[in-house]
Amino acid sequence: MMNASALLKEKGFRITPQRLAVFEAVLGNKTHPSAESVYTAVREKFPSISLNTVYKTLQSFQEAGLLWQLNIARNLRYDGNTLPHAHLCCLRCGQVDDLNGGLAKLFTDLADLGMTKSGFKIDSLEVNFYGSCPSCSRHAVNLGPSGPGDNRLPE
Amino acid sequence: MMNASALLKEKGFRITPQRLAVFEAVLGNKTHPSAESVYTAVREKFPSISLNTVYKTLQSFQEAGLLWQLNIARNLRYDGNTLPHAHLCCLRCGQVDDLNGGLAKLFTDLADLGMTKSGFKIDSLEVNFYGSCPSCSRHAVNLGPSGPGDNRLPE
DNA sequence: TACTTTATAATAATAATTATCATATAGTAA
DNA sequence: TTACTATATGATAATTATTATTATAAAGTA
Numbered sequence: 001m002m003n004a005s006a007l008l009k010e011k012g013f014r015i016t017p018q019r020l021a022v023f024e025a026v027l028g029n030k031t032h033p034s035a036e037s038v039y040t041a042v043r044e045k046f047p048s049i050s051l052n053t054v055y056k057t058l059q060s061f062q063e064a065g066l067l068w069q070l071n072i073a074r075n076l077r078y079d080g081n082t083l084p085h086a087h088l089c090c091l092r093c094g095q096v097d098d099l100n101g102g103l104a105k106l107f108t109d110l111a112d113l114g115m116t117k118s119g120f121k122i123d124s125l126e127v128n129f130y131g132s133c134p135s136c137s138r139h140a141v142n143l144g145p146s147g148p149g150d151n152r153l154p155e
Numbered sequence: 156m157m158n159a160s161a162l163l164k165e166k167g168f169r170i171t172p173q174r175l176a177v178f179e180a181v182l183g184n185k186t187h188p189s190a191e192s193v194y195t196a197v198r199e200k201f202p203s204i205s206l207n208t209v210y211k212t213l214q215s216f217q218e219a220g221l222l223w224q225l226n227i228a229r230n231l232r233y234d235g236n237t238l239p240h241a242h243l244c245c246l247r248c249g250q251v252d253d254l255n256g257g258l259a260k261l262f263t264d265l266a267d268l269g270m271t272k273s274g275f276k277i278d279s280l281e282v283n284f285y286g287s288c289p290s291c292s293r294h295a296v297n298l299g300p301s302g303p304g305d306n307r308l309p310e
Numbered sequence: 311t312a313c314t315t316t317a318t319a320a321t322a323a324t325a326a327t328t329a330t331c332a333t334a335t336a337g338t339a340a
Numbered sequence: 341t342t343a344c345t346a347t348a349t350g351a352t353a354a355t356t357a358t359t360a361t362t363a364t365a366a367a368g369t370a
Contacts, residue, residue, distance in 0.1 A: 134274035
């Protein structure tokens with residue numbers, strides 16, 4: 001398996017510590033983080049990094065095909081898994097999970113079609129299910145201000 | 156078939172000319188218009204209507220289940236067809252079409268599931284394919300500033 | 311017609327994302 | 341190593357879609 005630095009170099013990126021940190025923050029994160037979340041994570045190592053740099057870096061990575069930029073409830077989220085797949089988005093706590101199981105294969109198959117019968121050329125796809133995650137469905141109480149704020153989607 | 160006024164009344168809405176105009180602007184429009192587009196259309200009859208009123212009206216209609224609020228490429232679009240279905244979004248001209256054919260049934264079936272095997276409760280879903288519509292695929296030239304601006308998605 | 315409630319429209323606010331630009335750093339070649 | 345050039349970074353400001361606030365107007369009802 002290629003390491004992060006080699007992957008970036010292969011795509012023609014200059015290797016900067018900030019870039020590596022942003023890339024690794026997404027690759028090592030299964031929560032489909034927002035740019036803001038990546039910013040928070042990367043600042044632990046690079047306190048002076050700017051949010052703008054995070055946005056631009058993520059944007060350039062997505063253009064290079066190194067990660068997937070998702071539109072979830074009108075916000076950008078990032079996914080190290082670039083294979084098209086479906087997501088489950090909890091409207092209560094904001095958590096975003098992959099849809100797994102047999103159903104999931106369906107969507108990668110759809111992407112493979114490349115083009116519909118009518119001649120629409122498919123470049124990318126988003127398949128998002130919104131609702132309540134198992135945990136939020138169980139505790140049907142208000143979690144209050146101490147609840148999961150970081151992952152919560154805007155109202 | 157129930158008329159617009161009766162439908163609104165049934166949902167507890169007061170009947171105002173603005174509301175009727177907004178409702179009909181969406182029902183009689185297969186282009187999945189944005190709030191801005193609805194605003195432009197409704198202003199022909201009600202030049203003094205405010206964009207804010209259009210936003211709030213559309214929001215309340217979607218909460219009442221009278222129409223579907225779509226997240227297309229991070230913008231809100233509205234659809235008089237409230238049955239869950241998939242969309243084809245041209246990234247070049249911004250046009251949004253329904254995906255028709257056998258594939259389409261798949262997505263309404265998915266919605267009918269209501270819950271995944273893992274216990275995630277599905278309230279709504281978005282299935283969006285991005286790419287080039289047949290027309291844009293054919294004319295692979297720059298349409299320039301006189302091209303389809305109204306429907307074009309933000310960069 | 312008067313009354314109460316809700317809707318409208320003008321205006322301001324918000325929040326996510328993007329643009330600008332001076333400074334700093336990576337990659338490269340002497 | 342050093343100098344050089346292109347690109348990246350970070351500070352700041354701008355943009356854009358959407359939402360909040362609030363005084364006035366209109367809808368529904370008695």
